Amino acid sequence: MRIASVGLHHGEEPILVQSSGSGTIFFTGCSLHCPACQNQDISQARSPHGVVVTVEQLAAIALDLERQGAININVVTPTHFAPSIAAAITLAKEHGLSIPLVYNTSGYESVESLALVDPLVDLYLLDIKTVDSEVARLWCGSREYPEVIMRVVRWLAERRLVTEIDENGALTGTLVRHLIFPGTFSATMQFLHWYANTFASHSWLSLLTHFWDPTDGRRSFVLSASQYAQLIALLKELGITRGYLSDPYGASRWIGDLV
């Protein structure tokens, strides 16, 4: 495996970070090649960034993150290394790893790959980019993305029936993330209808409303005031209350308080 960076990360949703941070391991490479990827320097297949690690070294890294106070192990863009990650986490658990595993994925993967790691995963942090094939072509570089993600969601819906906070204060189940791309508001409304009908009863939702522009490195709020109000009204209409919505200032707000 090649890993690009390791550390305690405080930029995830509040429940994943709490006071001491998420033990985040970013892998080099990705199964998708989104043109506006924020991590282009590490996500592209031929990226020279990072170091090669063995299963034993990754297990040691996970244990070290727990010693530093991480509340979970958060593997980011793990898909292409799934078999080795499963082996490393299994080994780390044999040596005392006790914090939950967060599988932080775009969902552009096979269910066979997920089945390898599923017994070890406490929370799927599932980035659902769109269910519209034209938006997927433009923003993910793959028209097939909706087909792939829907297969993954069907598979998860059969296995992860409940998302809840466990007795240790950790979120277990699935947290679906959806970043609104500029100019794709109607596709987000379509996504929310689909989500409400298929997966909302099984998961929490995190709606991200700030977009990082790779051409100038600026981050900006992608919605007008009226679109933001429509978004909140639709969440209410669809009965989606569990999860987070980033407000115009970038703060993560609990959706239930807004609707």
Ligand code: SF4
């Ligand atoms: S799925 Fe995420 S990490 Fe991979 S290319 Fe797209 S934005 Fe980048």
